[in-house]
Amino acid sequence: MIDFFRRLFGKNAQPASTQPPVLDIANVAPATIPVHHVTEKPAEVWHPDKNFYHLYVKWMLSEQLGASSPYVEKTILSGLEKLRKSDLAASQLLPRVPTVLLQVLKSLRDSNVSANDLAQQISKDVSLVAELLHEVNGAYYSPVSRVTSLDSAIQLLGFNGLRMLIARTAFRPIIQTQSGQLAKELAPVIWEHSEKTALACQLLAQQAKLDGFHAFLAGLLQNVGLMIAFRLVDRTGVTDKLPISASFQAAFFRQAVLLTLHVGEQWEFPEPVLRAIAKKHSETELCSDLADCLQQADQLARLRLLVNDGVMTETDVAGFLPANSGLLQCFQQLNQSQA
Structure with a gap:
């Protein structure tokens, strides 16, 4: 798989002794990962409030939430931590x-x-x-x-x-290739979100004169860790539901981001792609153009899924997005992506 992505990115395979150093992301929290090549924050970067995030997560997990359980939560989170620190995160899932x-x-x-x-x-x-x-x-x-x-x-x-x-x-x-109950039920939604995020990120990157292929890859990669996390929950055998505890969910999704970065590092993804994903989940005020594209593309993809399922309307979205930002036009193109 590493050779596959080297060819995809246009790199020649290198002997192990001459490989360039890779960013040590696996053991660093997203908020502390340095962001290089930063620019002043664009005036029209759109960041919806937390209520929208909670609406989407509630919609996505509505049938997969169960009661809080300290034992279940500890088992899942410790399993994710162990998996992230191993070299197995990618190989267990790679076709x-x-x-x-x-x-x-x-x-x-x-x-x-x-x-x-x-x-x-x-x-x-x-x-x-x-x-x-x-x-x-x-x-x-x-x-x-x-x-x-x-x-x-x-x-x-x-x-x-x-x-x-x-x-x-x-x-x-x-x-999409999943066997456990939780991962199998969520895989279609996660894949559709990934595809629409990739398309939106590519379109926004082109508007900003950025590398459209890097943007597309960032959209595809960002949910890989989340699917690994859902699959691990299935493999623990302790539950077929995700505990509803807010503190658990925050820790769970944070571990999923770290898994994504760990896998992306193993696959030797371009550094701008990894940094965009890291920055998207960072609390620092520093920003990068590609991270901003990914952040907005992620939200546009979520809006598209909510509208397609009848949770929101096209009119709601038109009033939700900032005027004259080009985001509405991008949003309207997302149903043109191919499943």
């Missing part, structure tokens, strides 16, 4: 990456590769073909006539579009 994805990523680094060459490689994986054609024929690209040729689909997607498609294809089973 095998199809060889075709690795071949396509290698080819994408060749400036002379043709659409026909890529089409021949992609055609070897039926599920990837279906994913690609589904993508280009969806509302986001809205072709005049249905695209049925792989060559045409690849040309329409372009280099970055294809990289994003492959990234999403690799991430989906990490979040």
Whole structure:
């Protein structure tokens, strides 16, 4: 999996002795992680109040909350702490990456590769073909006539579009492939939120002239630790519900963030992606442009899910978002992301 992401990010594999040092995030609380390349906080960064956060969490976990229990809470939190300090957090959840994805990523680094060459490689994986054609024929690209040729689909997607498609294809089973009751019930919601956050973050990053691919990766990565945490709850066997205690939930979600950063570090994600996720959950006043995009994208994705489920209305959202910020336009595009 590490080699897969190296190819995805366009890096060459390096001998262990020459690898650059990685940020030691695993044992540092989010609030104390240093944020480099900070900028003055933009005037139109939108941060909804805590009531919205509680509304979303209550909606997401409404059927999965149980009574408080000191024993259950201690068992879960100590299990998360132990898992985070081990090297098993990623390997326990990683599916095998199809060889075709690795071949396509290698080819994408060749400036002379043709659409026909890529089409021949992609055609070897039926599920990837279906994913690609589904993508280009969806509302986001809205072709005049249905695209049925792989060559045409690849040309329409372009280099970055294809990289994003492959990234999403690799991430989906990490979040969706679950066996325990709690993780299985929450996986569809977590995956839909991840996809919409990734799309929103990419759109906002493009508006801010930032790296759209890094933004897309940050949106996909941020929930990986949460799914690991839910799966660990299932594996403890002490409960099939999440204790309702506010203090427990705060500690649980904080551990999930640290797990995400730990996994991202193991997979050698780009430093700007890890720092954006760390900063998003930080209490420091320092900020980064990518972290701001991720913060707002996360909230827009939550709004989209609440509206789609009838908890809020489009009119509610229009009044909720700051005027003339471009956020409403981004929000309206989120139902165009492909499932």
